[in-house]
Amino acid sequence: MIFPCSRSLFLLGLFAGSLARESAWNGHTPAGSRTPTAFTPYYVAPGAKSYDSSSPFVHYSGKWTDSYSSSYVGNSLKSTTCAKASVSFTFTGTGIEWFGNTDKRHGIAHVFVDGHFVDKVDVYGSVARKQQRIFWNFGLPYGKHTIKIVNSGDRNRRATGTVLDLDAFVVTKGSEPTVYPLDHGRPKSVNTIPSSRPMGQNLVESVPTQNVPQWTLSQQGTTGVHAMQLAIISPSHALIMDKVEHNPLTIDGHPAWGALYNLNTHAVKPLHVQSNSFCAGGTFLGNGTMINVGGNPVVQDNTAAADFGDVDGLQAVRILEPCDAEDVDGCDIYENHDRIRIASPRWYNTVLRISDGSAMIIGGAKKGGWMNNDTTNNPTIEYFPPKNIAGSNGMAIDSPFLKDTLNSNLFPIAFSLPDGKVFVAANRDAMIYDWQSNTERRLPQIPNGVRVTYPMTGTALLLPLSPDNNYTPEIMLCGGSSVDDTKPSWEISSQDAASSHCSRMVLNDDGINAGWQVEQMPEARIMPDAVLLPTGDIVVINGGSTGISGYGNVRDQSRTARRQRWSRTGMDNAQSSIPRLYHSVATLTPNGDVMIAGSNPNLDRSEVKYGTEYRVEWLKPPYMGAERPVISNAPAKMDFGESIQLQVKLPASASQGNIKVSLMDLGYVTHAVHANSRLVYLVASLSDDKQTLTVTGPPSGNVYPPGPGWIYIVADGVPSVGVKILVGNGQSPPVDDGALEKWVRFLLEYYWAQRLMVVLYSLLKNSDVDQYEESKGKKEDDGSE
Ligand SMILES: *[C@@H]1O[C@H](CO)[C@@H](O)[C@H](O)[C@H]1NC(C)=O
Numbered sequence: 001m002i003f004p005c006s007r008s009l010f011l012l013g014l015f016a017g018s019l020a021r022e023s024a025w026n027g028h029t030p031a032g033s034r035t036p037t038a039f040t041p042y043y044v045a046p047g048a049k050s051y052d053s054s055s056p057f058v059h060y061s062g063k064w065t066d067s068y069s070s071s072y073v074g075n076s077l078k079s080t081t082c083a084k085a086s087v088s089f090t091f092t093g094t095g096i097e098w099f100g101n102t103d104k105r106h107g108i109a110h111v112f113v114d115g116h117f118v119d120k121v122d123v124y125g126s127v128a129r130k131q132q133r134i135f136w137n138f139g140l141p142y143g144k145h146t147i148k149i150v151n152s153g154d155r156n157r158r159a160t161g162t163v164l165d166l167d168a169f170v171v172t173k174g175s176e177p178t179v180y181p182l183d184h185g186r187p188k189s190v191n192t193i194p195s196s197r198p199m200g201q202n203l204v205e206s207v208p209t210q211n212v213p214q215w216t217l218s219q220q221g222t223t224g225v226h227a228m229q230l231a232i233i234s235p236s237h238a239l240i241m242d243k244v245e246h247n248p249l250t251i252d253g254h255p256a257w258g259a260l261y262n263l264n265t266h267a268v269k270p271l272h273v274q275s276n277s278f279c280a281g282g283t284f285l286g287n288g289t290m291i292n293v294g295g296n297p298v299v300q301d302n303t304a305a306a307d308f309g310d311v312d313g314l315q316a317v318r319i320l321e322p323c324d325a326e327d328v329d330g331c332d333i334y335e336n337h338d339r340i341r342i343a344s345p346r347w348y349n350t351v352l353r354i355s356d357g358s359a360m361i362i363g364g365a366k367k368g369g370w371m372n373n374d375t376t377n378n379p380t381i382e383y384f385p386p387k388n389i390a391g392s393n394g395m396a397i398d399s400p401f402l403k404d405t406l407n408s409n410l411f412p413i414a415f416s417l418p419d420g421k422v423f424v425a426a427n428r429d430a431m432i433y434d435w436q437s438n439t440e441r442r443l444p445q446i447p448n449g450v451r452v453t454y455p456m457t458g459t460a461l462l463l464p465l466s467p468d469n470n471y472t473p474e475i476m477l478c479g480g481s482s483v484d485d486t487k488p489s490w491e492i493s494s495q496d497a498a499s500s501h502c503s504r505m506v507l508n509d510d511g512i513n514a515g516w517q518v519e520q521m522p523e524a525r526i527m528p529d530a531v532l533l534p535t536g537d538i539v540v541i542n543g544g545s546t547g548i549s550g551y552g553n554v555r556d557q558s559r560t561a562r563r564q565r566w567s568r569t570g571m572d573n574a575q576s577s578i579p580r581l582y583h584s585v586a587t588l589t590p591n592g593d594v595m596i597a598g599s600n601p602n603l604d605r606s607e608v609k610y611g612t613e614y615r616v617e618w619l620k621p622p623y624m625g626a627e628r629p630v631i632s633n634a635p636a637k638m639d640f641g642e643s644i645q646l647q648v649k650l651p652a653s654a655s656q657g658n659i660k661v662s663l664m665d666l667g668y669v670t671h672a673v674h675a676n677s678r679l680v681y682l683v684a685s686l687s688d689d690k691q692t693l694t695v696t697g698p699p700s701g702n703v704y705p706p707g708p709g710w711i712y713i714v715a716d717g718v719p720s721v722g723v724k725i726l727v728g729n730g731q732s733p734p735v736d737d738g739a740l741e742k743w744v745r746f747l748l749e750y751y752w753a754q755r756l757m758v759v760l761y762s763l764l765k766n767s768d769v770d771q772y773e774e775s776k777g778k779k780e781d782d783g784s785e
């Protein structure tokens with residue numbers, strides 16, 4: 001059907017009929033309603049502003065027609081079928097969204113921002129939908145911008161017309177940049193943090209000098225879904241996970257809450273996530289598969305204005321199989337709650353890869369809330385795949401430590417140690433946990449009453465492990481708060497100071513006897529991120545300087561948001577104006593720079609002060625500008641103790657003496673927990689022609705838990721781009737025959753070939769608490785955050 005540009009006929013009737021036929025994805029609107037209704041992505045986040053198609057600020061050129069319906073924003077819509085007809089709109093802010101209809105009759109539009117062509121948008125849709133987000137850009141610098149949308153007159157082969165329409169524009173005002181004085185907070189007295197590490201020159205606070213190589217910070221790309229959780233999965237992609245909320249990136253006509261972010265092109269691909277992944281944890285397993293575990297129930301009154309059709313995530317295991325190709329085709333999250341889920345509900349659990357390549361799932365709460373307490377606490381540990389330890393038969397194992405550390409003990413800090421045991425810190429306490437024998441060795445309490453886990457969140461790292469001192473582990477805890485965790489939220493102020501302490505302890509007998517060594521950061525930080533660089537240096541970024549992490553639970557909501565770094569030498573150009581508070585993340589990339597994203601102290605997407613942040617920043621250490629060594633060829637796998645050869649191109653000055661090889665786990669980052677973050681120096685020898693580096697794999701899964709890693713060669717303090725390598729034999733983590741024993745009858749009953757499936761199935765049968773089953777029939781209104 002063709003609509004000549006001279007006729008002012010329009011489309012109202014044409015759209016109405018198809019809406020009823022369209023099977024709405026499983027949403028129910030409004031909350032609680034059982035009648036399926038088409039979900040409409042149109043959403044004005046608090047603080048954002050909507051401009052209807054009839055607004056006097058919106059200017060049209062060419063032939064446009066009005067349509068009226070109560071299902072349009074502001075009851076009206078403007079359409080054109082004419083090539084070159086355009087609409088333009090000038091606004092002040094950092095983001096713009098264009099909403100309108102999509103259906104078979106829609107053609108292709110060209111979008112210009114500030115006079116530059118930015119996108120070609122095909123508005124064709126096989127089913128008719130209204131109030132769709134057709135274009136969005138949240139990455140604009142704060143200021144005045146003009147969006148212009150032009151009807152190209154083109155359409156794809158399936159389309160039956162060249163309709164272009166506008167229902168509304170939504171403007172994200174964003175924050176005006178605040179420039180912090182460069183010398184703000186720079187301490188007069190110099191705090192030197194001596195590094196006892198074999199290699200790192202980490203954390204040295206020194207006086208800036210002229211000609212110091214500069215760090216730079218630049219903003220590029222937007223995450224599409226808010227970046228609450230971040231993990232590098234391949235040379236080209238990062239996984240981003242959020243909770244169920246009104247993100248601009250959509251999938252199947254509803255907001256996405258998981259995405260793959262292309263580190264090279266900054267493109268985002270939405271993922272299918274079925275269950276609410278709010279405050280889940282994650283890890284890679286020994287065979288390279290990633291799992292994301294736990295979450296939140298379906299929330300209807302706080303997070304979502306409408307029911308998004310998600311399912312309870314408290315016992316979820318979301319699986320991402322290895323996905324290394326740059327096109328990420330076919331990569332998606334797999335969930336099957338009927339067959340694969342954990343034994344007990346967990347919100348704010350920590351997930352850690354241990355020495356046999358399995359995941360240890362630690363603590364959390366049985367339901368969403370805020371501060372943990374005796375009622376909500378899940379003081380247990382379980383494994384994926386399940387294990388039979390101390391008669392647990394695959395079920396959760398009691399942890400006295402997690403009982404003793406209430407209330408501020410969510411997202412426990414955990415690191416796998418080079419003897420295979422696990423360091424755990426929660427609240428003011430720490431222990432070494434021998435998971436094989438289920439025994440706890442309590443460590444001295446963290447000094448000065450500092451609490452380090454949610455909501456008094458600090459950050460932690462296992463410092464680099466080196467063969468030079470036989471992989472002696474040293475742990476570092478930074479930031480947090482000493483606010484009383486038994487006080488009700490209304491007595492805790494967002495102006496209560498965070499902690500500026502970093503406590504370090506060497507985890508051998510001498511080190512434990514010597515106790516925690518306390519050092520001062522130049523600034524107090526709550527919810528900071530500590531990122532290990534291939535050089536052994538540590539960057540501490542993000543967080544606030546007062547308050548505690550979380551939502552609007554405390555009074556005086558004006559948090560101080562300041563981003564400064566411990567070692568500021570050469571960082572004058574690297575001050576950000578984007579506050580990164582609760583739910584912000586940072587990770588090292590394969591390239592060697594630091595990706596910084598997120599910040600969302602809100603129940604749902606919001607654009608008020610400290611709104612939901614989608615912009616990504618890239619912190620580039622000075623070495624990014626230097627001549628860098630190159631790994632030109634490397635095997636895909638490296639077993640323990642195995643010697644492999646790397647083909648390298650080194651700067652002329654390189655010699656055996658100034659080359660280091662760093663094997664790194666870039667971790668799974670959320671809530672300041674950098675689970676699995678690790679740097680192990682490898683023994684290496686350089687050939688005479690300097691083109692081959694023979695590298696020996698770590699001695700065992702204790703030193704580096706089997707699983708994916710990244711090898712960087714560092715020549716004179718300048719690292720190469722990292723190459724991905726699977727460490728260990730690449731096999732799937734062991735399935736525990738003990739956990740299987742009780743369930744042999746299921747083998748007879750069901751002809752499942754895979755033993756694992758049987759264990760998982762039995763686990764489900766045996767689960768005493770099963771939130772998912774409970775919520776499957778009735779969407780319960782939890783509402784708590
Ligand atoms: C424990 O926390 C939950 C969730 O935040 C809350 O509903 C409950 O009232 C708390 N119980 C106690 C005893 O404080």
Ligand SMILES: *[C@@H]1O[C@H](CO)[C@@H](O)[C@H](O)[C@H]1NC(C)=O
Nearest residue numbers: 285287289322385732733756
């Ligand atoms: C890795 O192991 C897990 C758990 O056994 C399994 O679900 C996954 O499919 C395995 N991945 C590969 C690539 O074999």
